[in-house]
Amino acid sequence: xxxxxxxxxxxxxxxxxxxxxxxxxxxxxxxxxxxxxxxxxxxxxxxxxxxxxxxxxxxxxxxxxxxxxxxxxxxxxxxxxxxxxxxxxxxxxxxxxxxxxxxxxxxxxxxxxxxxxxxxxxxxxxxxxxxxxxxxxxxxxxxxxxxxxxxxxxxxxxxxxxxxxxxxxxxxxxxxxxxxxxxxxxxxxxxxxxxxxxxxxxxxxxxxxxxxxxxxxxxxxxxxxxxxxxxxxxxxxxxxxxx
Amino acid sequence: xxxxxxxxxxxxxxxxxxxxxxxxxxxxxxxxxxxxxxxxxxxxxxxxxxxxxxxxxxxxxxxxxxxxxxxxxxxxxxxxxxxxxxxxxxxxxxxxxxxxxxxxxxxxxxxxxxxxxxxxxxxxxxxxxxxxxxxxxxxxxxxxxxxxxxxxxxxxxxxxxxxxxxxxxxxxxxxxxxxxxxxxxxxxxxxxxxxxxxxxxxxxxxxxxxxxxxxxxxxxxxxxxxxxxxxxxxxxxxxxxxxxxxxxxxxxxxxxxxxxxxxxxxxxxxxxxxxxxxxxxxxxxxxxxxxxxxxxxxxxxxxxxxxxxxxxxxxxxxxxxxxxxxxxxxxxxxxxxxxxxxxxxxxxxxxxxxxxxxxxxxxxxxxxxxxxxxxxxxxxxxxxxxxxxxxxxxxxxxxxxxxxxxxxxxxxxxxxxxxxxxxxxxxxxxxxxxxxxxxxxxxxxxxxxx
Numbered sequence: 001x002x003x004x005x006x007x008x009x010x011x012x013x014x015x016x017x018x019x020x021x022x023x024x025x026x027x028x029x030x031x032x033x034x035x036x037x038x039x040x041x042x043x044x045x046x047x048x049x050x051x052x053x054x055x056x057x058x059x060x061x062x063x064x065x066x067x068x069x070x071x072x073x074x075x076x077x078x079x080x081x082x083x084x085x086x087x088x089x090x091x092x093x094x095x096x097x098x099x100x101x102x103x104x105x106x107x108x109x110x111x112x113x114x115x116x117x118x119x120x121x122x123x124x125x126x127x128x129x130x131x132x133x134x135x136x137x138x139x140x141x142x143x144x145x146x147x148x149x150x151x152x153x154x155x156x157x158x159x160x161x162x163x164x165x166x167x168x169x170x171x172x173x174x175x176x177x178x179x180x181x182x183x184x185x186x187x188x189x190x191x192x193x194x195x196x197x198x199x200x201x202x203x204x205x206x207x208x209x210x211x212x213x214x215x216x217x218x219x220x221x222x223x224x225x226x227x228x229x230x231x232x233x234x235x236x237x238x239x240x241x242x243x
Numbered sequence: 244x245x246x247x248x249x250x251x252x253x254x255x256x257x258x259x260x261x262x263x264x265x266x267x268x269x270x271x272x273x274x275x276x277x278x279x280x281x282x283x284x285x286x287x288x289x290x291x292x293x294x295x296x297x298x299x300x301x302x303x304x305x306x307x308x309x310x311x312x313x314x315x316x317x318x319x320x321x322x323x324x325x326x327x328x329x330x331x332x333x334x335x336x337x338x339x340x341x342x343x344x345x346x347x348x349x350x351x352x353x354x355x356x357x358x359x360x361x362x363x364x365x366x367x368x369x370x371x372x373x374x375x376x377x378x379x380x381x382x383x384x385x386x387x388x389x390x391x392x393x394x395x396x397x398x399x400x401x402x403x404x405x406x407x408x409x410x411x412x413x414x415x416x417x418x419x420x421x422x423x424x425x426x427x428x429x430x431x432x433x434x435x436x437x438x439x440x441x442x443x444x445x446x447x448x449x450x451x452x453x454x455x456x457x458x459x460x461x462x463x464x465x466x467x468x469x470x471x472x473x474x475x476x477x478x479x480x481x482x483x484x485x486x487x488x489x490x491x492x493x494x495x496x497x498x499x500x501x502x503x504x505x506x507x508x509x510x511x512x513x514x515x516x517x518x519x520x521x522x523x524x525x526x527x528x529x530x531x532x533x534x535x536x537x538x539x540x541x542x543x544x545x546x547x548x549x550x551x552x553x554x555x556x557x558x559x560x561x562x563x564x565x566x567x568x569x570x571x572x573x574x575x576x577x578x579x580x581x582x583x584x585x586x587x588x589x590x591x592x593x594x595x596x597x598x599x600x601x602x603x604x605x606x607x608x609x610x611x612x613x614x615x616x617x618x619x620x621x622x623x624x625x626x627x628x629x630x631x632x633x634x635x636x637x638x639x640x641x642x643x644x645x646x647x648x649x650x651x652x653x654x655x656x657x658x659x660x661x662x663x664x665x666x667x668x669x670x671x672x673x674x675x676x677x678x679x680x681x682x683x684x685x686x687x688x689x690x691x692x693x
Binding site for chain 1: 246250253254257260531533535536537538539540541542572692
């Protein structure tokens with residue numbers, strides 16, 4: 001399955017991306033390609049530059065150097081780490097507002113579709129502030145999908161969710177890539193989750209791209225083919241590279 | 244932009260406490276200001292002990308009997324008297340805090356006054372005033388009120404003395420009857436009659452009579468004395484008010500205290516609503532993490548900023564317009580200037596909205612934005628109300644520069660011009676320049692937002 005997705009046409013290309021904040025280099029010469037319908041996980045320790053990379057891909061932050069190119073010029077959907085929605089508005093009102101701002105052709109139809117897709121039809125009239133963290137994240141993702149994006153960027157989407165909510169989230173995201181052909185690029189701390197759901201992994205540490213390959217290739221790169229503990233293998237991988 | 248405006252109005256509708264405060268605040272300020280300005284200052288409570296025996300408050304002056312209690316009645320117009328029987332009771336009222344001060348009229352005051360008026364010498368009449376030093380402000384207030392009232396009473400008394408003195412002078416010059424106690428009415432010849440009689444006597448004397456020269460001297464004296472005593476009347480009149488005051492306004496519009504109170508109340512409310520809404524609603528975008536999503540292509544930073552300024556400006560303008568309309572009606576200031584003050588309120592609301600947006604752009608959350616807005620608003624308003632001459636010249640110039648850099652003072656000047664028919668162009672231009680400057684600051688501060 002993963003191999004077939006990687007053979008798919010290119011959806012997103014990042015070339016030599018650099019970002020500096022004063023003297024600090026947050027990203028250094030990061031290049032990669034994402035294929036259409038591919039699930040690409042960006043993993044790395046805190047301060048690795050994951051959020052910065054996603055913000056640059058989303059167009060929310062300008063890179064100091066380098067460029068991002070999209071093959072399909074449909075909107076890039078961006079789902080920031082913290083739900084970027086209004087807690088005083090209801091789920092429906094949030095979706096309707098962002099659909100109007102996205103200039104979606106059929107606002108009401110799209111809102112109904114997103115409510116169904118996120119499984120929040122029954123909570124449509126509830127204020128977002130009254131929802132659980134998991135449901136808020138689903139609204140957050142639904143807003144990111146309003147423009148029917150070719151590429152969906154998710155920043156630590158499962159960090160505030162319990163195991164059951166995480167499972168439902170990954171089912172939902174996987175279906176987007178598998179059935180809708182959406183390219184999904186997400187960042188996560190959870191390397192096991194990345195190994196389990198991603199087609200390909202990007203390992204970032206201190207702004208540097210250390211690895212670009214499948215989970216199996218990362219396991220091999222650690223030199224311990226029989227390692228059961230993928231997280232342990234990942235930590236050793238970082239350690240031997242000085243991170 | 245209008246979808247964002249509707250969204251913010253929707254959020255405000257769902258925040259009843261905030262909206263309630265924003266609506267109630269200016270209305271309460273307007274009602275308080277209106278009530279205070281239309282009812283005038285409240286009278287301080289003053290204990291009053293009149294130790295003069297009943298029926299002995301009359302004084303003789305120029306054959307007329309004056310009632311000294313009439314002057315006490317003047318004092319009662321300015322204070323709320325608590326009448327007591329003794330000096331000790333009056334002092335006790337002050338000690339207990341029931342009265343801010345005490346006024347005691349000693350029993351011998353009429354006798355002394357009568358002696359003074361009759362030019363009989365002796366101690367002048369003295370009234371006793373007691374204050375509580377617990378509160379210097381209250382002491383000063385009561386002291387000033389009693390001093391002013393006693394000054395009025397002294398002035399009125401001096402006017403009566405002048406009338407009596409003028410009557411005596413007239414009697415000496417023109418002659419007439421003078422009533423004296425025990426003696427009764429006495430005919431006074433008067434200087435003019437004296438001169439007439441002497442002149443007639445001179446005419447009947449031979450040309451070489453020795454007495455002619457002496458009588459001519461007496462006649463000349465009578466004439467000169469009559470003429471000069473006539474002139475002395477205006478001099479006597481000037482004793483009551485030796486220095487006249489000629490008051491002329493040489494700068495400012497000469498706005499009445501009522502109108503100034505209205506202007507301050509409206510501009511303070513306009514400032515708080517404009518600042519808090521713009522700062523809070525812009526900071527809310529950051530607090531809700533929506534800013535990054537919005538400016539990623541859904542709306543420009545400038546558009547978002549304009550929306551917040553317009554939102555705050557509209558709300559502040561609406562509330563201030565209602566408030567000012569209430570006050571104009573309450574104080575009967577007239578409606579002729581309505582278009583002018585509506586325009587001024589719009590300019591001021593936008594200027595405060597722009598300043599609020601600049602504050603909102605500097606802060607990460609609504610609480611910090613609100614706190615910063617309050618902390619900035621209070622000194623701005625206080626500085627703008629410092630009058631010229633109250634502080635050192637150089638310090639006042641500095642205060643004027645600082646006040647001019649924020650919208651409060653220009654808004655106050657513009658509203659004053661609108662309400663009193665003054666020139667609007669300069670203050671409106673000032674407000675427009677400040678709006679542009681603060682909008683620029685806000686736009687630059689948004690570059691920090693991610």
